[in-house]
Amino acid sequence: xxxxxxxxxxxxxxxxxxxxxxxxxxxxxxxxxxxxxxxxxxxxxxxxxxxxxxxxxxxxxxxxxxxxxxxxxxxxxxxxxxxxxxxxxxxxxxxxxxxxxxxxxxxxxxxxx
Amino acid sequence: xxxxxxxxxxxxxxxxxxxxxxxxxxxxxxxxxxxxxxxxxxxxxxxxxxxxxxxxxxxxxxxxxxxxxxxxxxxxxxxxxxxxxxxxxxxxxxxxxxxxxxxxxxxxxxxxxx
Numbered sequence: 001x002x003x004x005x006x007x008x009x010x011x012x013x014x015x016x017x018x019x020x021x022x023x024x025x026x027x028x029x030x031x032x033x034x035x036x037x038x039x040x041x042x043x044x045x046x047x048x049x050x051x052x053x054x055x056x057x058x059x060x061x062x063x064x065x066x067x068x069x070x071x072x073x074x075x076x077x078x079x080x081x082x083x084x085x086x087x088x089x090x091x092x093x094x095x096x097x098x099x100x101x102x103x104x105x106x107x108x109x110x111x112x113x
Numbered sequence: 114x115x116x117x118x119x120x121x122x123x124x125x126x127x128x129x130x131x132x133x134x135x136x137x138x139x140x141x142x143x144x145x146x147x148x149x150x151x152x153x154x155x156x157x158x159x160x161x162x163x164x165x166x167x168x169x170x171x172x173x174x175x176x177x178x179x180x181x182x183x184x185x186x187x188x189x190x191x192x193x194x195x196x197x198x199x200x201x202x203x204x205x206x207x208x209x210x211x212x213x214x215x216x217x218x219x220x221x222x223x224x225x226x227x
Contacts, residue, residue, distance in 0.1 A: 004155075033215060042117075042203050042218030043156070088155060100171065101216065103155040 006089055006104030013079055014112050021087060021107045022073040029091030032065050032072035033101065037086045046087075047074070079111050115139055117219035119204050125225045126194040134189040134222050136204030144207040145187035146171075146216060147179060149200040156203065162187055194226045 006023045013019060023032070031050055035043035047058050049065035049072060056063055062075045072091075076083055086108050090101040120135045138145065143164045148156040148171075158171030162181040176198060178190045187206075191198060201223050205216040 006155075009153075035218075040221075042205075042220050045215055045217065048215055100158060100161065101156075103157070105153055105155040 004089060004091060004102055004104040006107055008107060009105070010108040010110070012110045012112065015079060015081060017079055019076040019079055019083070019109060020073060021109075022071060023089035023091070023104045024071045025091055025102075026070070027093065028069040029093045029102075030069065031092040032063070033090040033092070034061075034063050034072070034074045035088045035090060037088065037106070039085070043088055076109075079109075081111050081113050084109060084111050117204055117206055117217055119202075119219040119222050121222060122220070123223045125227065126191075127227055128195060130194050131190070131192050132194065133191075134202055134204075134224075135186070136188065136219060137186045138204075138206040138217075138219075139185065140206060140208060140217070141184070142206035142208050142217075143184070144216075145181065146205040146207075147177075147187070147189045148203045148205065149173065149198075150203060150221075151200050159189065159202075191224075194224075196226045198224065199226045200224060 004023050004025050033048050034046045037043045047056050047063040052069050053067050054065040060077045086106040088106045089104040092101050117138045146161040147159040150156050157173050159177050160179040162168045165184045168179050180188045201221045203221050204219045207216045
């Protein structure tokens with residue numbers, strides 16, 4: 001099956017620093033999504049990308065859909081303690097009614113106040 | 114509007130026992146999904162239901178069955194639980210007409226099989 005390689009696996013940063021993480025795929029996706037999961041909770045959608053080359057922001061978060069359609073990155077600027085959590089990328093390459101997603105293994109972010 | 118709700122939140126089973134995980138959404142979503150999350154593995158799709166009355170296998174369906182009871186509810190059943198099914202289970206639903214048109218997740222059920 002399809003696989004997403006998400007890196008880094010974990011990051012430990014100081015409050016105020018910028019963060020960058022990325023996902024690469026062995027195959028093409030036509031949608032990239034970024035989710036955040038807080039401890040003990042379900043994933044929450046942060047950003048959705050639907051066009052190759054698209055750059056989208058949500059507050060301090062910025063994500064891009066790679067031109068090759070095989071990668072995406074997420075940047076967090078000026079990190080704060082509540083950014084702590086696991087960040088997942090997810091890709092989709094089929095339309096129709098099923099909308100199945102393939103998830104990366106996650107990046108665990110720790111922010112030191 | 115509670116979104117996606119899951120019960121129970123925690124469960125401990127002995128090997129061979131059966132149980133049903135419940136999921137309900139109040140957002141009038143057509144599609145619903147069951148995932149499992151294991152450490153370092155991300156989320157893997159078990160089963161999904163594109164619409165009321167239909168269900169299909171995902172990536173890891175073995176050992177599970179599902180029922181789409183109505184548009185609101187999608188249950189996951191373990192007929193004979195095994196230690197390998199120890200995991201966190203998430204239900205999700207998708208909004209066909211929403212701004213993002215993507216999957217929204219419940220809070221999860223943490224299952225331990227001893």
